[in-house]
Amino acid sequence: MAMFIRVDIDESVQADEALKKSLVEVCPVDIFALDGGRVVTLDANLDECTLCDLCIQAAGDRVQVVKLYRE
Amino acid sequence: MRLYEFEAKEVLRRARVPLPKSVMARTPEEAETAASEVGGPVVLKSQVLSGGRMKAGAIKFAEDGAGARAATAEILGITVNGQQSVGVLVEERRDVAQEYYAAVTWDGRAKRPVIIFSDMGGIDIEEVAEQHPEHLSRTHFSNLAPLSDYQAKVAVSRVGVTGNDLGPLTRIVAALVKVFVERDMTLAEINPIGKLADGTFVALDSHMDMEQEARGTHADLLRSLGIPDEDTRMARPPTEFEIAGAKVNDADTRGVAGNITEFDGNLGLIIGAGGGSLTLFDAVRAAGGNPANYCEIGGNPSVAKAAALTKLVLSKPGVDKIAVMMNVVSNTRADMMARGIVKGVIEAGYDPAEKIAIFRIPGSWEEEGFAILRKYGVEFVDRSVSMHEAAARAVAKMAGT
Ligand code: SF4
Numbered sequence: 001m002a003m004f005i006r007v008d009i010d011e012s013v014q015a016d017e018a019l020k021k022s023l024v025e026v027c028p029v030d031i032f033a034l035d036g037g038r039v040v041t042l043d044a045n046l047d048e049c050t051l052c053d054l055c056i057q058a059a060g061d062r063v064q065v066v067k068l069y070r071e
Numbered sequence: 072m073r074l075y076e077f078e079a080k081e082v083l084r085r086a087r088v089p090l091p092k093s094v095m096a097r098t099p100e101e102a103e104t105a106a107s108e109v110g111g112p113v114v115l116k117s118q119v120l121s122g123g124r125m126k127a128g129a130i131k132f133a134e135d136g137a138g139a140r141a142a143t144a145e146i147l148g149i150t151v152n153g154q155q156s157v158g159v160l161v162e163e164r165r166d167v168a169q170e171y172y173a174a175v176t177w178d179g180r181a182k183r184p185v186i187i188f189s190d191m192g193g194i195d196i197e198e199v200a201e202q203h204p205e206h207l208s209r210t211h212f213s214n215l216a217p218l219s220d221y222q223a224k225v226a227v228s229r230v231g232v233t234g235n236d237l238g239p240l241t242r243i244v245a246a247l248v249k250v251f252v253e254r255d256m257t258l259a260e261i262n263p264i265g266k267l268a269d270g271t272f273v274a275l276d277s278h279m280d281m282e283q284e285a286r287g288t289h290a291d292l293l294r295s296l297g298i299p300d301e302d303t304r305m306a307r308p309p310t311e312f313e314i315a316g317a318k319v320n321d322a323d324t325r326g327v328a329g330n331i332t333e334f335d336g337n338l339g340l341i342i343g344a345g346g347g348s349l350t351l352f353d354a355v356r357a358a359g360g361n362p363a364n365y366c367e368i369g370g371n372p373s374v375a376k377a378a379a380l381t382k383l384v385l386s387k388p389g390v391d392k393i394a395v396m397m398n399v400v401s402n403t404r405a406d407m408m409a410r411g412i413v414k415g416v417i418e419a420g421y422d423p424a425e426k427i428a429i430f431r432i433p434g435s436w437e438e439e440g441f442a443i444l445r446k447y448g449v450e451f452v453d454r455s456v457s458m459h460e461a462a463a464r465a466v467a468k469m470a471g472t
Pocket of ligand 1: 007026027028029030031048049050051052053054055056065
């Protein structure tokens, strides 16, 4: 269960095949995965997020990395 | 890794250091045959990876084969500092006119290797250094520059050795230096070098420690000495706790978190960074604390790995709290460590605010780390609090438990 990081993916991303693939590729700690054609986050890896922002660079404000400990 | 005397002597023999005749025996019967081979009175020396053999009665003398057989039967039953003998070195007994000491080791402060030589061998060298400093020389050399016998000659002559003795002693010390450098030793020692009645010299006992990490580089030597890969030469077999720590480390290639040594105290330690582990362990002891373990973390372990290590330390019976302390980190992230450790504590069923005595990991991403610790009520300090002070605070907290 992730305790520190949540990653929110805007629903519009699911229609963008190239972006979905890109998210899976850019994340250094495998937080994104394709599941039945949808891009999802893997709960087991969320707390490994390095806050590198590569997903945000790829998706702009359609992906948000939330630091739960700052909330 | 430490070599047995018979192995160290084989290394010396190959380096052309003169030695008394000797044969290794694993049983009393072999010792009897060995004594006949060597001929004349013999000394029988238990082969253990520890000092204190004479005091434990694990060195005996015999006049012939029958005596060697009886003495070996006794020696094989004697443990020396908890170590069982792997055999007995049957060696010709020589009459020694004078004993010398020679060692090559690392001087951590000078950051260079040093030759230590004394004309008072056969006794505790620390005692010589303290009570007879004029009988001991320390000669540093560079292990980057080509080796020269000159440094060995300086080391020997500094304690007043001259004349006919200077040449043979220099050759022995130069050979020892070569072994030390070429075989990645941390210590190569001959104690004593015996000067015999006829004026010749022999290495009577030797002690060698090789860098554990150099095992691969010197696989040829170890193989030729008959040391199998699984012979780790650790002071004792690893405990279940230590094996579990190694598994934590091996399960994830990211960073280091698991090289762990078990102690019997109540303060679990998650420590590391650039020699920080040793400093922090000593700091806890100096402050009167009782570490439950030693460990090494670094190289930015994953959150999962830090959490697994934390859970392991907390699972050790008798651990009341953990202290998380590192030197200033650059390649390990303070926030990832904070995440892993807080997570491990919670998953183990404890409150981080209560279970973590102190958190001191200053350095990269520390502000994010502090935010996590603040959220969970963990006491943390930055680099303005020294490692010793942080350790003392953790120990003080334990007193209140
Ligand atoms: S910030 Fe980096 S590590 Fe975190 S989810 Fe995005 S790409 Fe992955």
